[in-house]
Amino acid sequence: MQTEPNSNPNGQDVLLPPDGDDVPRVQDLDLNLLKAFHAVYVEKNVGRAALRLGMTQPSVSHALSRLRLVFRDALFVRTPGGVEATPRAQRLAGSIDRVLRILQDMLDEGAQFCAATSRRVFRLHMSDFAESAFLPTLMRELDTRAPGVVIETHHIEDSQFNMAIESGRIDFALGHFPHASSHFHFSELLQERYVLLMARRVARRLELDEHFTLGLNAPDGLHFIAVTSHPQATELLERYGLTSRVRLAVPNFMVVPAILSRCDYALIVPHTVARAFSTPGDSAMFEIDDASTWPVNAYWHRRFDADPGHRWLRGLLMELFRIGAREPFDSWLGAPLDLAPDSAHNA
Template identity: 30%
Template sequence: MMNIMHPALRRLDLNLLPVFDAIYRHRSVRLAADELAMSTSALSHALSRLRMTLNDPLFFREGHRMSPSVYAAQLAPSIASALSFLNQELTPQPEFDAASSTESLQIGITDFTALCIFPALMHKLQAAAPGLRFELRYLPHSPALTELLAGEVDLALGFSTPEESRHPELEEIGWFEDEYVVICNARRTRLTLEDYLVARHLVVTPWNEKQGVLDVRLEQLGYTRHIAIKTPSMLSAPFIVAESDLLMAIPRYAAEKLVAAAELRIFALPFSIPRFEVKIYSHKRSGQRGATRWLQEALQMLVQNSIKASTAAGGSRREGRVI
């Protein structure tokens, strides 16, 4: 036999509970009706239905007052508590106000997204949303599917890969694209395809992947390269490159940031490859939060106003020069 959940509630019109609560507090049908914006006859009818459902008189008229029965007195605290809790929990969520919010957002990142985005983002938010807090978590993989589905992160800023398949519960926003360039030590004066292929390379593999998109593309062209070192972190990479003969292919915007930290040159990648793409991933559930939506819009605006302009201006100015 099928179990019926909440059998007592199924036979009770829950709209009658505020009627009970109001009569109990006011000890008056008239005052209870005024509070609930009901006519006294409608409230009396509701009380009759409640008496019938609970099989108890609930209230007795004593002079001008409605006195509770023993059963009503037992029910009253629980009904008042339940109504208070439901009223609090079911109150519509207020519109997100960035200026006053103290919410905490969990963001899945890589070295690249942290380096390229968060300095500018925190500069912007120190005035627009000074109380908003972030917990940055390194992505164990992209697009952090497991973490987003489990609600462990609100947003993930990750790379798009050609073999990536869309999950029906995830929302993805194309955030920005960039071209690959090559950084090297300041002593190099040219970079042809032949130079690139005979050189040794440093490759950043944030998820310890076996093969990157550049190596897939080189195989398609019939080439291979000599990878001398793989590292999951971009933090040490520019300093290793600056002190060695290693080459490192990297999105231009990151390269423009890194040349300020080490003596490097930037060269165009000497073969064609699709542009580097970063997406904002969110779960359709968490993505509906006001704070999450606001941050997505702030990130997109940041890209429009900062990254694209900087990349366009910096590309022709710094190509092949020591910075």
């Protein structure tokens, strides 16, 4: 095979293969060769290109030699000030620059999430009380930090819960889900418990002071709303012989504030929901004997651990709601609610 001489950037002759029908193939290249070409083209000096890349000068020269064989062109020739690109190299430079930018954009997409400009939609599965407790605070923060981000809440049947998270149909589930798969990751947000909630006027009429605790001592004339989606609350009513006093049964908590504002009823409700539904000065909340606690968690599938947007929202949820032993409402639902009628009435 005959070859023709040409000059490398160091002034030595290199042998280029003769022109033929073969064209360069993608498998003849690797990313380091393109990076070396780009650095030499920009710096117009092999030594400075090596410094730019954090490589040795011989390594850059070797990369250029491999590229010459691929493209059958000297690519760069020596000049008094460094090297100059050949016409072929000048034509290649634009394409190589675009390729490197595309690759960098691809890598950036997997490593960055700009909350301030993102328009991403996050889908959350939340229990009814989790919606009441978490959404107002979460949306207030998103309005400030991520005004283009959209939250969709979904109610998933228990039989579809694990599949919805595994498939990515749901980004997070917030609540108490003992049937969640062991493959899911979760973080505890708070410990929840049931309390007794009523309008303050009802507490005054029944003369309930701040030391009252619901048990077997429920006063006559106290009637209840039962929320059928929370069997634990129903169990507490049964434990203390109060089921005969239930005047209304509803499937969720959404209608409760309107009813309490107009009717002299009480209900057993999760503590955080009581905080979310209460208006300071108009509501009274009391403890319940032997009311057990349970964790409210954020669940997600482990395959989304490294997703930048997922990590950002996960961090925000932890920042807003995972607050250790402190009462959650003190930090994100407003001023603490009095547990009993106001002091003016007691006086």
